[in-house]
Amino acid sequence: MIRTHRPTDDEPQPPTDDAIPRRPFGRAKDQVSVLGVGGHHLGDCKTVEEAIQLVHEAIDAGVNFFDNCWEYYNGRSENWLGRGLVGKRDKVFLMTKVCTHGRGADLALTMLEESLRRLGTDHLDLWQIHGVTFDNDPELAYAKGGVLEAFDKAKKSGKVRYVGFTGHKDPRIHLDMIRRGYPFDSVQMPLNPLDANFRSFQNLVVPEAKKRGMAVLGMKSVGGTGDVVKKGLVTAEECLRYALSLPTTTVISGMDSVAVLRKNLAIARGFKPWGEEQMKAVRDKVAEVAGDGRFETYKVSLRYDNPEARIVHDFPLDNTQKEVKEMFNREAGSP
Template sequence: MVEESGTPQKYSLDWQRRQFLQRAGIIGAGGAIAYLIWQKHNTSAATQSQAVNASEDFGTIPRRMLGKTGVEVSALSLGGAHLGNIKDDQVAVRIVQEAIDAGVNFLDNAWEYGKGRCEELMGQALQGGRRDKAFLMTKVCTHGRDARVAMQQLEQSLQRLKTDYIDLWQIHEVIYDNDPELHFAQGGVIEALEQAKQQGKVRFIGFTGHKDPAIHLKMLAYKYPFDTCQLPLNCFDASFRSFEQQVLPELNRQQIAAIGMKSLGGNGDALKKGIVTVEEALRYAMSLPVASTVSGIDSLAVLYQNLRIAGNFQPMSTQEMQAVRNRYASYAADGRFELYKTSKKYDGRPGREQHGFPLSQQLKL
C-alpha cells in the first residue's frame, strides 16, 4: 500500500498525490475522498496527532455478535500481518492504538507473522489500558505438528502480546488436503486448543484457511464445536471456488461465527488495476453474514480510509450484492485476483516447510 516514509523531496506534491491514488487503487470515483486521505497522510506527525483524536468523526464502527460466544466485536478487524510491513515501530503501534480508540476492538494476528514481530508490536500497542478494550485474536501455527509445539507457541504469543490470555486462538492456514486429519489426530493441535481453554489461557477457538472450500468443509465435517472460522470473502470469491457459496451456509448451520478476510483479494491487485474500488469491495465483504472483516492496514492513510468506510457502513441489499457478483464474475472466472487459491505464492513459509514445499527463491527455474 502506502509507505509512511513518503517520497523524496525532489518530486512535486502533485506527483506524490498521483502516486498515492494509484497505489491505493481509488483513482476515479473515489478520487475526492482519496485526495483528503492523501492530504492527511502527508501532514506532519504532530498535525496528525492533533487531527485524529476523540473529536475526529469516522462515524460509528458497527458491532456484531461473534456467533454463539455472547461477545460483540467490531465489524472491521485490524489485520496483524501487515504490521510487519511497516518499518517504523512507532507508526505500527500508533495504527493499532488509533484503530482501538476509533472503535475497532477486534485485533487479528498469528504466531508466525513477521517472525514474531507483529505480535510484539501489537503487544506494545495494547499497553496503557487498551488490552481491556480489545478482543485479541492470534493463531497457532503448528502446520501438522503436535499439541506440545502448539502449547509452546501459545506461551510465546502470550509473552509477545504482553497478556495472560487470548480471546480467540485459531488454527492457522488449514490449506493442505491432509491438514484436517493431522489436526484432529491423537496428540494433534485440537488437543492443545482444549488444554488452553481448560487452563484459562484462551477463551474461544477456531480455524482459518484460504485455499479450497473443500478443506474447510472437511474440518467442519468433524462437527467439532469451533467458535469461529476465518475464510476469504470478496466480490470475486462469489464466482470462483467460492467460500461464500459453499462454506458460509455450513457455518450458519453449525452456528460458527464467520470472520471474513482478503476483502480486496489479498494483494489489492484488482484495486491497482482499477477493477474495483476500496469502498465497494469492503462494503460487499461487510454485507455478508460475517461477524467481522479483517482488513490489512499498513499506513495511517489506509487506516483512516477504512475507518470512514466502516464508520459510515450501510449494508448492501440482496439485489445490490447480486449485481456486484454479476459485475465481477468474468474477472473472477480464472482466479487471477485470488491467487492464494490456485498457487502457493501466498502460503506461509512455516506451513510450506512442514509440508515439504520449497520457497520460490529456492526453486531453480
C-alpha cells in the same frame, strides 16, 4: 500479568449514528467490531511507532477486533501489536494463530506461551489454527496428540477463551474441518466479490458456519494483492462494503499505514449492509475475470503458503517471499 476485562454485549454502544457497528461473536455473547485490524500488514508498517499509532487510532475509533499470528514476520507483528496494546488490552478482542501446520499439541502450547509473551497478555480471546490449506490438514488436526488437544488444554487453563481455524485455499478443506465435528467457535476465510465465482467460500462455507453458530471472519476483501482494484475493475471501497454486507462477524483488513486505517474507518462508521441488488452489481463487475482465480492467487498459487507450512509438508519454498528471506537472514545470523 493481571487478567483483563472482557468486552461483552452488556456494554453500551456509542450513542452516535457514525459509530462502528458491532456484531455477536457467533453463538457467544461477546460483541466485536465489523472491521478488524489485520496482523500481517501491521508488520508492514514503516516503523514500530507507526504500528503503535495505528493500533491506538483503531481502538479510539471503536475497532476492538485485532488479528495476529505466531509466525507473521517471525514474531514482529505480535511484538508490535503487544506494544500497541500496553494499557489498552481490556478494550480489545484479541486473536492470534498457532502454526503447528500438522505437528503436535506440545508444540502448539509452546507457541501459545510465546504468543502470550509477545502480546503482553495472560490470555487470548481467540486462538486459531493458521493456514488449513492442504488436503491432509484436517486429518492431522484431528489426529491423537494433534493441535485440537492443545485447544482443549488451553481453554481449560483459561489462557484461551475461543478457538477456530483459518485458510484461504479451498472451501472443501474448510468443510472437512467443520464436518469432522470439533466445536469450533470461528472460521476465517477470504470473502470478496471475486470469491462468489470461483471455489467460493461465500457459497459453501458461510452457510455451514452460520448453521453451526460459528463466527464468520472475513479476510482478503480486495483479493489479497489488490490487483483487481489496481486494474480499475472495482474499487477498494466496493470490495470492503461487499464483504461487510455478507453475514460476517468481522472483516479483517490488512492496513499497513494510518492513512489506510482512516480510509477504512470512514467506510465502517455507521455501516449499513447493502441489499442484494447492490451486491449483485459488484459481483457482475468482476464476473468475467473471477472464474479462474487469476485475482485470487492465494487459491491457486504457492505465493501465499507460509514457509513454516511448506517445510512441514516437505514442499519447496518460494525464495522471493519476504518471510522466507527473513527466515534465511535470521538463520545466517544477520540482523
